[in-house]
Amino acid sequence: MKKLKKLAAAAVIGTAAIAALSLGGCAKKEQGTIKIASKPMTEQYVLTEIIGQLIEHDLGVKVEITKGVGGGTTNIQPALLKGDFDLYPEYTGTGWLTVLKKEQENDSDVLYENLQKGYEEMGLHWTGLYGFQNSYTLAVRKEAADQYSLKTFTDLAAVSDQLVFGGNPDYMEREDGFNYLASAYNMNFKDVKDIDIALKYTAMADKQIDVTNAYTTDAQLSVADVSLLEDDQHIFATYYGATVVRQDTLKKYPKLSETLEKLTGQISDDEMRAMNYAVEVDQKDEKDVAKDFLTEKGLLK
Structure with missing residues (x-):
């Protein structure tokens, strides 16, 4: 992610240029409604609340959030192109592999730069790289990780015959799941269980x-007592979170770009995990979790 910050900065310039195309000044309260969509998962519910509350605070524009759109990207993307939605949180790997249907690109900087170009051709723009990525990884019992000094997938492969792997059924059956992992790293576990x-x-x-x-x-x-390992051969795509927004929405609301860019680098993996936990386990309302986050970051006054 060494160049992503520079690319994100370039995105600010790009969206500023888009905003400059809009006629007239920007009133204290802009008219209209900005429609936001989310996939059917806790993380997206939290992110759409963060985005929505920040937009309402900064622009005074009414926000309408549609949570849990069935099919996720498959249905949100075409609806975004039609103008049914103005923006939604997405992941770089999903945009690259699922929407643009490109071959896997392991360099996250190259991926993001070309992803931006591909989306611009569709009248869409990526902005506000949050900082975290929701990517595939492996979790190991901390006791076992410490015992074998495990830091990477390669480390794990070397002692996999001493350990038991447990995965949920869909992961065990998917093409990019367990068999792909085991083959790429030559892993041979003592036992494999469906969990x-x-x-x-x-x-x-x-x-x-x-x-x-x-x-x-x-x-x-x-809260789990585990260690996360590094995919040191980079067999999995990177899935950094960011906002995908229609270019004509950026033109309509000249200050929207600046608002969305405020989220750049604001959410770490740990912070996103904690917010997901607060909603899923502590049963807190995602609206309250989002408000607390924005307040703590100094983005709400």
Whole structure:
């Protein structure tokens, strides 16, 4: 991510140019409604609340959030192109692989630069790289990670015959799931178990399994006694979170670009995990979690 900040800065210039095309000045309160969509997952509910509350605070524009759009990107992307939505939070790897249908690109800087170009051709713009990425990783019981000094997937491969892997069924069956991982790193676990996704970390705490697949922003990682390993061969795409917005929406609301860019680099993996945990486990309302986050960051006055 060494160049992503520079690319994000370039995006500010680009959106400023888009805003300059708009006629007239910007009143204290802009008229209209900005429509935001989210995928059906806790993280997206929190992100859309963060974005929505920040827009209402900065621009005084009414925000309408549609949460949990079935099919996620598959249905949100065409609706965004039609103008049914103005913006939504997305992940770079998803945009690259699913929307643009490109081959995997392991250099996150090259990916983002070309992703931006591809989306601009569709009248869309990426902005406000949040800082975290929701990517595939492996979680290992901390006791086992310490015992074998595990830091990377390669480290794990060397001792995999001493450990038990447990994964949720869909991960075990997917093309880019367990078999892909095991083949790429030549892993040969002592045993492999199917574990319900909701029970993975419990099974690990009970020492039924030693290793499991995870997403870097899984809520349970906030409290689970595990170590996350580095995909040192970069076999998985990077999934940095950012906002995808229609160019004509940026023209209509000249200050929107500046507002969305305020989220650049503001959310770490740990912070996103903690917010997911607050909603999923502590049963807090995502609106309150978002407000607390924005207040703590000094983005709400």
